[in-house]
Each structure stands twice: as C-alpha cells, then as structure tokens.
Amino acid sequence: MPTVSVKWQKELFPAVEIDTSLPPLVFKSQLYDLTGVPPERQKIMVKGGLLKDDADWSTLGVKEGQKLMMMGTADEIVKAPEKGPVFMEDLPEEEQVVAVGHTAGLFNLGNTCYMNSTLQCLHSVPELKSALLKYPGRSNELDQSSHLLTVATRDLFGELDRNVKPVSPMQFWMVLRKKYPQFGQLHNGSFMQQDAEECWTQLLYTLSQSLRAPNSSENPETMKDLFGIDLVSRVHCAESGEESSEAESVYSLKCHISHEVNHLHEGLKHGLKSELEKVSPSLGRSAIYLKESPTFCLSRYLTVQFVRFFWKRESNQKAKILRKVDYPLELDIYDLCSDELRKKLEAPRKFLRDEEGKKLGLKIDEKKPKDNDVKMVDSEVTVTSLPYIADLISGVISENKGQLTGIYELVSVLTHKGRSADSGHYVAWVKQESGKWIQYDDDNPIPQREEDITKLSGGGDWHMAYICMYKARVVPS
Numbered sequence: 489m490p491t492v493s494v495k496w497q498k499e500l501f502p503a504v505e506i507d508t509s510l511p512p513l514v515f516k517s518q519l520y521d522l523t524g525v526p527p528e529r530q531k532i533m534v535k536g537g538l539l540k541d542d543a544d545w546s547t548l549g550v551k552e553g554q555k556l557m558m559m560g561t562a563d564e565i566v567k568a569p570e571k572g573p574v575f576m577e578d579l580p581e582e583e584q585v586v587a588v589g590h591t592a593g594l595f596n597l598g599n600t601c602y603m604n605s606t607l608q609c610l611h612s613v614p615e616l617k618s619a620l621l622k623y624p625g626r627s628n629e630l631d632q633s634s635h636l637l638t639v640a641t642r643d644l645f646g647e648l649d650r651n652v653k654p655v656s657p658m659q660f661w662m663v664l665r666k667k668y669p670q671f672g673q674l675h676n677g678s679f680m681q682q683d684a685e686e687c688w689t690q691l692l693y694t695l696s697q698s699l700r701a702p703n704s705s706e707n708p709e710t711m712k713d714l715f716g717i718d719l720v721s722r723v724h725c726a727e728s729g730e731e732s733s734e735a736e737s738v739y740s741l742k743c744h745i746s747h748e749v750n751h752l753h754e755g756l757k758h759g760l761k762s763e764l765e766k767v768s769p770s771l772g773r774s775a776i777y778l779k780e781s782p783t784f785c786l787s788r789y790l791t792v793q794f795v796r797f798f799w800k801r802e803s804n805q806k807a808k809i810l811r812k813v814d815y816p817l818e819l820d821i822y823d824l825c826s827d828e829l830r831k832k833l834e835a836p837r838k839f840l841r842d843e844e845g846k847k848l849g850l851k852i853d854e855k856k857p858k859d860n861d862v863k864m865v866d867s868e869v870t871v872t873s874l875p876y877i878a879d880l881i882s883g884v885i886s887e888n889k890g891q892l893t894g895i896y897e898l899v900s901v902l903t904h905k906g907r908s909a910d911s912g913h914y915v916a917w918v919k920q921e922s923g924k925w926i927q928y929d930d931d932n933p934i935p936q937r938e939e940d941i942t943k944l945s946g947g948g949d950w951h952m953a954y955i956c957m958y959k960a961r962v963v964p965s
Contacts, residue, residue, distance in 0.1 A: 489505045489506055489507050489508065490505075490506050490508070490550055490551065490552045490554070491503050491504065491505050491506075491552060491553065492504055492506060492550065492552075492553065492554045492555065492556050493553070493554075493555045493556070494519060494522075494532075494555075494556050494557075494558055495555060495556070495557050495558065496519075496523050496525070496557075496558045496559075496560070499523075501519075501522055501523075504518060504519070504522070505518075506545070506550060508545040508546070508550075509674065509677070510597070510598060510679070511541060511542055511543075511598045511678070512539050512540065512541055512542070512543050512545070513527060513541040513542070513595075513596075513597070513598065514597050514598060514658065515539075516530050516532070516539075516541070517595050517597065517656035517658055518656070518658060519532075519558060520595075520656055521656055521658070523558070523560075523562055524562035524563055525558070525560035525561065525562045525563075526560075526563065526653070526654070527541070527595070529560040529561060530558055530559075530560045531558065531559040531560055532556055532557070532558045532559075533556065533557045533558075534548050534550065534556065535548060535549065544677075563653060589920060589922055589924060590652075590918075590920055590924075590926045590933050590935075591611070591648045591649055591651065591652070591933075592647070592648050592651040592652055592653060592654055592655045592933070593608075593654045593655070593928055593929075593930060593931040593932055593933045594607065594608070594648075594654065594655055594656075594657050594928070594930060594931060595654050595655070595656045595657070595930065595931050596930040596931065597656070597657065597658065597661055597679075598678060598679045599678065599679050599680060599681045599682075600657070600661060600679070601681075601913055601914040601915070601930055602681060602682045602683065602684040602687050602914045603657065603660075603661065603664065603671070603682075603684075603687055604657065604914070604916070604928070604930050605684055605902050605903075605914040605915055605916040605928065606684050606687045606688045606691065606902065606914075606916075607641075607644065607645075607648075607657065607660070608648075608900075608916035608918055608928040609688075609900040609901075609902050609916050609918060609955070609957055610688075610691070610692075611645050611648055611918075612899060612900050612918045612919070612920075612957075613714065613789060613957075615714055615788065616695075616711075616714060617645050617649075619699050619710070619711075619714075620638070620641060620642035620645060620695075620699070621642065623638055623639070623642060623698065623699060626698075630697060630698055633663070633666055633667040634667065634694050634697055634698050635698060636663045636666070636667075637660075637663045637664060637667050637691075637694050637698075638694065638695060638698040638699070640659050640660040640663045640664075641660065641691070641695065643659070643660075644657055644659070644660045654930075654931035664687075664691075667690075667694065668690050670682070670686075671687065680910065681910055681911055681912070683797070684902055684904070684914045684954060684955065685793055685954065685955060688791075688902075688955060689739070689740075692711060692715060692739050693739075695711050696710075696711035696712065696739075699711055711739075712737070712787075713787065713788060714787060714788050714789055715739045715740075715787050715788075715789050715791060716737050716738070716739060716785075716787050717737070717738050717739070717740075717741065717783060717785065717786065717787050717790070718735070718736075718737050718783070718784045718785035719735070719736050719737075719738060719760075719781040719782070719783060719784065720733055720734070720735045720781070720782070720784045720826070721733065721734040721735075721736070721779050721780065721781040722779070722780050722781075723764075723777050723778070723779050724777065724778050724780075725768055725775050725776070725777045725778075726776075726778070727768070727771065727775050727776070728768045728770045728771050728775060729770075730768060730769070730770060730777075734779075739791060740791035740792060740793050740955075741756055741759060741760070741790065741791070741792050741793070742755075742756075742759035742792075742793055742795050743755030743756055743758075743759060743792055743793065743794045743795060743813065744758040744759045744795050745794065745795055745796060745809050745811055745813055746758065747811075749811070749813060750812070750813065750814065751813065751814050751815070752792065752794075752813060752814065752815035752816065752819070752956070753819075755794070755795075755813060756792070756821070756824060757824065759795075760780065760781045760782065760783075760824060761778070761779070761780050761781070762778075762779050763776055763777070763778055763779070764776075764777050764779055765777070782824065782825060782826040782827075782829075783821065783824055783825045783826065783829065784825075784826050784828070784829055785829070786821075786825075786829070786892050786894065786960065787960070788892075788959070788960050789899075789957055789958065789959055789960070790819070790821070790896050790957070790958040790959075790960070791955065791956070791957050791958075792815075792955070792956045792957075792958070793954070793955050794813060794946075794952075794953055794954055794955070794956075795809075796808050796809045796810075796904070796946075796952070796954060797809075805908065805910070806908060806910060807907075807908070808904075808906075808907050808908060810907070810946055810947065810948065810949075810952070811946060811947065812945050812946040812947030812952075813945055813946055813953075814942070814945045815898070815942065815945060815953060815956055816898070816942070817897065817898045817938070817941070817942060818895060818896070818897055818898070819895070819896045819897075819898070819958050820894060820895050820896075821894055821895075821896070822837070822894040822895075825894060829894075830894075833892070833893060833894045835891075836891040836892065836893045836962075836963045837893050837894065837895070839891075839963045839964075840893050840895070840961065840963050843963070890962030890963055890964055890965055891962055891963050891964070891965055892960050892962055893960070893961050893962065893963060895960070895961045896958030896959060896960055896961065897958060897959050897961060898919070898941070898956060898957075898958055899918070899919045899957055899958065899959045900916060900917065900918045900919065900956070900957045901916075901917040901941060901944055901953050901955070901956050901957075902914060902915075902916055902917075902953075902954050902955040902956075902957075903915050903916075903917065903944050903951035903952055903953055903954060904951070904952060904954045905949070905950065905951045905952070906949070907949070914954075915927060915928065915929050915951055916928040917936065917941055917944065923938075925937070925938055925940075925941055
C-alpha cells in the first residue's frame with residue numbers, strides 16, 4: 489500500500505496509507521478521522537483533477553511519498569455567547585447526541601451496509617455496551633484476532649455514543665476481515681455484499697468468547713445471559729418407540745417460512761418442530777424421527793431470524809423468499825416454552841397483568857395464596873430426568889434484574905431490500921430509549937413512526953424484516 493502526505497490548510501499529514509484495493513471513499517473516511525472534514529466536502533487534487541469516490545486507483549498513478557492537496561472545511565462547534573439563546577449546534581458533541589435523541593450513523597465503506605446495520609442493532613443493547621466497557625483485556629485462552637475485534641467493537645460503540653455526525657467504521661472493518669476473511673471477498677476489484685445474519689452470528693460468537701466472566705456472580709451480564717436460549721429437544725420415532733433428548737444453546741430462534749406461515753409466531757413453531765431421517769438401531773434401517781425443541785431457558789434479548797434465503801440449485805445461487813410474514817411489536821412466547829418453564833412464568837405474568845390492570849383502573853384481587861395452594865402448585869411441576877434442567881429453570885426466574893415473563897418488546901429490526909443475499913441493501917431500524925424509532929441507512933439516521941415499523945413484513949421489493957430483536961419485559965423479583 490503506498491504512503492502519501494496530505495496537505496490541508498496549514499497542516500501536513502506525512503504518512504497516510506492508501507489501500508488501493510478499496511474505493512477512494514475509504515481513503516476519504518481516513519482523512520475525515522484526521523481532519524474532521526466530511527468526505528462529501530473533501531476536494532482532493534490528483535492528476536490535475538478531483539478524486540472521485542468511485543475512481544480506480546490503478547488509473548490515477550499515485551506514487552509512494554506523493555504529496556496530495558486537500559481542500560474542505562471541517563465541522564466546527566461554534567461557542568455560544570454568554571447570554572442569549574443556546575442553539576443545538578453550539579453544544580458539545582455529547583450534549584448534541586442527547587438533544588437530537590439518537591446517535592450517529594456509519595459511513596458505508598463499499599458494500600458494508602450488512603455490517604453497519606448489524607452494528608447499529610447490537611449498539612442499541614445497553615447491557616452489551618456495559619459489558620464491553622468492563623472488558624478486562626485478553627486472557628490466555630483468547631486468540632489475538634478475537635481480542636482486537638472485541639476492542640474495536642467497544643471503541644466503535646463509544647464513538648457512536650459521542651457523535652451525531654457519521655462515524656467511519658474503518659478500524660472495526662479491518663479487524664473483522666482479519667478475523668473472518670470471508671467478509672473481505674472481492675469481485676471485479678470491489679468488496680462483495682455479505683449476509684448480515686452471518687456477520688451478526690460471527691460477531692456474537694466472538695464476543696461470547698471474549699466477554700466470558702471469570703465469576704458469573706460478579707458480572708452476570710455475559711453474552712449467554714443476554715442472548716442465549718437453551719433448548720432441550722425430544723427426538724421421538726413413532727415407528728420404533730425410541731426416544732432421546734438433546735440439549736443445545738442458541739443465540740437466535742428461526743422463523744421458517746412456508747405457504748402456511750403468515751405470522752412470526754407460526755414460523756417460530758415450525759422452527760421448533762422438525763422431521764429428520766436417521767438409522768434406527770432397533771429397526772436396523774432408516775426411519776423418520778420427530779424433533780420437538782421447547783424453550784427451557786429464556787434470555788434478556790430474543791433474536792429472531794427470518795429464514796428468507798435458500799440455495800437454488802438450478803441457478804446455483806441464493807434466492808430469497810419474498811412472502812409477507814407479519815410480526816408484532818410485542819411478542820409472547822409462552823406457548824413455545826416447556827411445561828416446567830411455563831409454571832415458573834405464571835407468577836411473574838400474573839403480576840404483570842395485575843399492574844397493567846391497575847393502570848387501566850381495573851379492580852385487582854390481591855388476596856395472597858394459601859400456603860397449601862403454593863405447595864400444590866409446586867407439586868405439579870414435573871422436572872425432566874436430565875439433571876441440569878432443574879438448575880436452568882430455577883435460574884431463569886431468579887436473576888437480580890427482575891423476573892422474566894415470556895413477553896418481549898420489539899427494539900430493533902434489520903431489513904433487506906432486494907432479491908438476492910449477495911446484493912441488495914441492508915438497513916437497521918432501532919428503537920431509542922425515548923421510545924422513538926430511527927432508521928439507520930448507513931450514515932443517514934431518519935426518524936420513523938412506530939406504526940411504520942411493522943410494515944416491513946415483506947411481500948414485495950420494499951425493505952423486509954430479516955432479523956428482529958426483542959427485549960424481555962420483566963417484573964420485580
């Protein structure tokens with residue numbers, strides 16, 4: 489990569505690297521970090537002309553040590569007069585963030601909308617930001633690239649919180665490509681569009697490795713507590729009568745889409761029940777097994793992926809299911825839980841219903857149950873023979889930050905526009921702490937109405953939900 493010097497006003501930046509495999513817009517983002525001049529205001533002279541965002545470096549003949557001239561005005565915060573009205577642009581950047589009501593967008597570095605939308609959705613989780621701030625540094629078990637990606641995530645989230653003007657995710661992107669080279673794939677000299685769900689999954693996996701708390705009682709907000717869902721599957725063969733159990737921990741539930749699925753809840757049910765064919769030891773041949781996977785342990789945040797992409801053999805490429813699948817602002821997954829977990833959810837759910845009834849002015853029967861009644865309810869709970877399940881069930885309700893209810897509120901939606909996973913455009917729609925919704929279209933945050941969020945359900949070429957993230961409603965312990 490050639491290194492050039494850049495003259496801007498009275499300043500000279502002597503050693504700025506140019507990655508000639510990336511479009512000039514990325515180089516401008518680097519200069520934005522150095523000078524504060526937004527890319528759209530930069531005028532850089534090369535070969536007697538102006539450097540364009542999509543120019544081909546190989547035709548410009550930039551040489552090692554070449555001196556480039558840049559013109560443009562940096563964004564400056566004007567000091568407010570001692571007396572008189574105070575305008576938002578006169579405030580420090582951190583106070584502008586509060587006044588605007590949302591944080592910064594992210595520059596697109598060349599087909600990086602899949603990454604930007606993923607980051608904006610995860611950035612909306614305050615407990616994740618808190619865990620990143622407490623990150624103690626690399627442990628002996630953690631590889632260097634995972635450590636660097638964790639640090640880059642922490643630093644980028646901090647930048648987003650401090651700014652209202654767009655932020656360049658250059659450092660994060662470079663580390664992401666080093667950790668996961670598939671995100672650096674090129675086609676005709678340009679970086680390819682990638683799958684946002686793959687980026688989401690890989691980033692969560694890395695953070696789950698680096699943010700492991702050495703003592704969970706001191707730092708309960710690990711990735712597992714925030715996003716992990718425990719499933720215990722019952723695998724049954726009706727033909728042979730064989731039955732077994734399989735336990736797994738996942739970071740998202742799948743909404744499978746078919747001609748029978750019109751709503752998210754239906755798709756989730758399909759995702760937790762499936763048929764598989766395998767060899768039956770008792771029959772001595774292949775047989776059909778039914779796999780049912782009720783939820784045994786809930787998380788603070790529930791991530792749902794709409795399984796919209798599949799491999800089309802005839803065209804040898806990913807195709808997209810455009811079918812409309814509605815999803816709610818409030819999702820109740822009570823009937824997707826195991827019988828044991830439902831028993832544990834009953835008391836918190838009743839408390840929640842009573843509190844909502846009080847707000848509506850309804851009379852609530854606040855008689856305390858008799859001791860005998862409580863014992864009778866407890867005696868009805870049938871805990872599975874798997875020894876660790878009892879711990880999962882009891883632990884899910886007794887966390888310090890309130891009891892889970894099985895009811896979740898929508899806090900972010902990641903959408904895809906287009907007909908192929910290898911092209912199109914990804915956007916994040918994020919609910920702010922104020923309750924307002926913001927559409928993060930790369931570097932352009934746009935306020936939205938809540939009623940428009942559920943219209944991203946598909947059925948055409950408009951943005952349609954690909955990943956939904958819900959936050960648990962809790963009641964006091």
